[in-house]
Amino acid sequence: SSGEDIIAWLADRFQVDTQEARNFVSMLVALGYIYPLQDHRRLVIKPDASLYRFQTPYFWPTQQWPVEDTDYAIYLAKRNIRKRGILELHEQEHYNRLHKWMNHKWDFVVMQAKEQYRAAKERKKPDRVVFECQERAYWVVHRPPPGTVSAMDYGLDRLTDPNADEVTGLLCCSFKHYTPLTRSLCFLCSRRLVKYCSTYKSHDPFLSNCLPSNPWLTDDATYWSLNMPSVEIPTKMRVERWTFSFAELLSDPRGRDDFRLFLKKEFSGENLAFWEGCEDLKWGEAATMREKAEHIYKTFLARGAPRWINIDGKTMEVTVKGLKHPHRYVLDPAQTHIYMLMKKDSYGRYQKSPVFKDTVKKAICPEEHRYRHRRPSLSPIILRQMEQEQRAKMAANVDITQLCRFTTPVPHLAVYSGLTDFPTANASPPLPFLVHTPACPSPISVALESTSASERRVEAGGGEGDGDPAAARAPVGGHVSGSRVALSLRRLLRRGCTSASVFASLSPKCHSAAGTSVRIQPIIPDQPKNTVNTKFVFLEIKCDINQAVNDT
C-alpha cells in the first residue's frame, strides 16, 4: 500500500489528525514494522504514492531479541554470493571487521549463507524477492548506514528502564539469554555494585558537595587541611567512612590511630602492630627486609616473645618454615589470619567502644563555604599574554638605527624580564642598551619615537606591562639594577651626555607620572624607586625632553 493510504487509514482508525498519524507512521517505519520498497535505505514515510509493505513478525523488534552479529555476517555473505561487490562501503567495513573477529566461525558463516541461498532458490521467485526485501529492511533498521539516525538508539534498546525499581532487576532481564551460572554471577556483581555506589555516593566529591568546599573550585584549601593524615579532630564524613569496612578504617592513618588507641585499652595492640610490621615488610626496601623479618619474628612470633600474637598452629608452622628463607610475602598467611581476626572480633567491638563514640562526638562538620567572595586572581595565561604583548611592543619600538658601539642589538626583549639572565648580565647589557638609546646620537628622535610608543603603552595600561618585567626581576633585580644604573650613568657621563642629570632631575616628576600610570596589582610587589626609574626610561624621556636638550 502507498504511504498516503497508510497515513489516512491510521488517522481514520485511531481518530487522530493527519499530523499525528504521520508521526506515528514514521515511527513505525523507523522501527521496522513497515518498510519502504523504493529507497529502502531511508526509513521515512513519504506521503505520496511510494509503496510500503508490512514486515513479517519474525523480524519485528518488539520482543527485543538480541541482534546477532553472526546473523549479520551470514546476511552480508549471502548478498555477496548473489552478486560480488554489491556491498556498500559501510557494509564492506562491517564484513571485514566481522571476518576478523569471528574468524573461527567463518567457514560456518559461509556455509550457512550458501545453504540459505539455496533454500531460498527453492521458493517461488516473488516470495524470494519479498524475503530478501524483508531481510534487507531488517538490517537497515539494526545496522543503519552511517549518517542516518537509528530509531534503535533510544527506546527499545535503552538500557535504563525508567519503570524498573531496581537496576539489578533490569540487568537480569537483559541477561535472560545467558546460562543460569552467568546470570547468578551477574546478579551478585550488580548487587554489590549498587550497594557500593549507594554507600559511597555522598562521599564522592564529584557526586556531592565536599565540605567546606572543593579546593579546586574555590581556591580554599580548608578541606585539605581538615583532612590531613594526622589531624587531631577528624571530620564527620571521615569517621563515617571508617564504619563502611575494616579496610577503610585501616587505610586511613587517623582511623588507624584511633583503632590503635582502642586496642591499647583492650591490651590487644600487638595484632595491629604485627599487621603494620607485615605491611612494612611487604612494601619496604629489599635491603632491610631480612632484619625486619627477624625483628618481627622475635617480637611477635617466637615462643615467649614480648608481644606474642595468637595464630593457629598450622599457620605458625608455615610461617616459621618460610622465615628460614625470608622474602617479602613470607608473613602473608599470618597477616591474613590476624587481619581476619581483627576484622571479625576487634572491629565490631571498636565500633561500640567509648573511644569510637568519643571520636564521633568530637568530629567536626565544617560549614559549607559560601564562595561568593572568591579572590579574583588573574589567570596566569592572561598574565603571560600581556607580558608577551608588552615585550613585542617594546621590541617593535626599538629603533635599529639608534644602535651605537656601546650597545648590542637585542632582537627582542625577552631577556629583559628573565630572571636567569641576571648572573650573566654583565656580558650582555640589555638594560644599559635601553639606557643608552636616549644617550645615543639623537636623543630627540629617539625620544620622539619613544614618546609615541610610551604614550601608546601608557594608554594601553602599559605601566602594568612594565610592572611585569619588573615583577619578574624584583626579587633579584633590586640591587643589580642599582649597579646597572651606576654603570650606565658612568657611561653616559663618559660620552658627554648629561642625561644623568636629566634623569636625576626628571626622576621625581617622571616617577610621579609613572606612578599614576602604573595600575595597582596585588601580584606585583612594591618597586624600589630606582628600578622603576631605570625601567621607565622612555617615560622619563617623554617628560621634559626640552629640558634635556636645553641642558646639553
Add this chain to the structure above:
Amino acid sequence: MPLVNNKVGDDCTDEALADGKALVDSLIKVVACYRHLASCVGGCTDSLQLREELRQTREKAQMLSVAICSHLTSHLRNKRLPEGQRKEMELLWVAFSSSLELLHGDMCKVFNVAEIFSLANTDSLVQTGLQGGGSEVAARALSLPDLNRAQSPTLPAGLESQERSTMEQEIGQIEHMIDDMEMKVNVMRWMVEPHGPQYTDPLSSTDSASLALLSVDEEQPGRQPLCQRSQIFVLLLMFAVVLVAATLSVCVVFFS
C-alpha cells in the same frame, strides 16, 4: 603390527571425520531451511501446514544434532586423536555449536510469534506480501523430493497448546545440549582456523543475474519507463542508420 593398527586408526578417524562433516552439513542445511520457514510465521502464509513443516524440520534438526553431539564428543574426548584430525574436528565442533545457537534462536522466535499469532484467528495475520508457502523449502530440509500434504487443514484447538509445550521442551533440550557441550569438551575457539576464503564466489551466474535484475526492478520501478524509452530510441536510431546506409548503397548501385 603397530603400523597396521595405526593405519586402521587413521582410516577410522578419516571416516569419522567425513561422517561428521556430512552430518554437520546436513544440519546446516536444515537450519537454513528452518529459518526460511520461521520467517513466514505470523504472516499471511502462516497455516497449519507451515506449522507442521516447522515441526518436522525441527525434529529432523534435533535428530541430527543429537547424533553429531555424541559423535563429536566421543572423538574430541579421545586424547589419542592426531593433531590434524583434531583441528578438523574442532572446526566441525565450532560449526555445530553455531548452528545449534542459530536453531535455538529461531526456535525461540517461532515459539514467541506463534503464541501471539494464533491460527484460530486468521484475520490477525500480517499481510507480508508472500504468496506461496514453504513446502518446497521443507522438502529440501527433510530431503524429500516432494511433500504430499493430504491432511485436513483443520486440527483440534487443543493441539496448539500441546504443540507449544512440546516446543518448550525441545527448546529446553537444545539449551541443555549447548550447556553440556561446553562442559564436556573444551574447544578453544580462538585457536580454530577456518579453511575457506573471506569472500565466496557467486554460485551460478545465471541465477545471480536474474536475481539482480529482479532486485533492480524492485528498487527502481520509477526508472523503468525511462529505460525502456531510451532503449527504443536507440533501436530506432540504429534502424534509421541502417536504412540510410541501405538506400545509399542502392542509389550508388543504381546510378553507377
